[in-house]
Amino acid sequence: MREGLRHASDAVASLDPAKRKEFVLAIVDHVLEVIPHQERGSVAARELTDLMRTS
Numbered sequence: 001m002r003e004g005l006r007h008a009s010d011a012v013a014s015l016d017p018a019k020r021k022e023f024v025l026a027i028v029d030h031v032l033e034v035i036p037h038q039e040r041g042s043v044a045a046r047e048l049t050d051l052m053r054t055s
Contacts, residue, residue: 001035001036001039001042001044002039002042002043002044002045003044005031005035005039005042005044005045005047005048006044006047008028008031008048009044009047009048009051012024012028012048012051012052012055013051017055020055025052025055028048028052029052031048032045032048032049032052
C-alpha cells in the first residue's frame with residue numbers, strides 16, 4: 001500500500017501544476033478515499049494528502 005501511495009505522489013508531483021487536470025485530481029481523491037483505515041496515518045498517505053491540498 002505504502003509503495004503505491006508513494007508512486008501516486010511521485011506521479012502527481014512530477015506534473016506541471018497546470019497539467020494537474022480535474023481528472024487526475026479526481027482519481028487521486030478516489031485513491032485517498034479507499035486507503036485502509038490502518039494506513040491513513042502513514043507517511044505515504046500524509047504526503048499524498050498534502051500534495052493534493054497544495055494542487
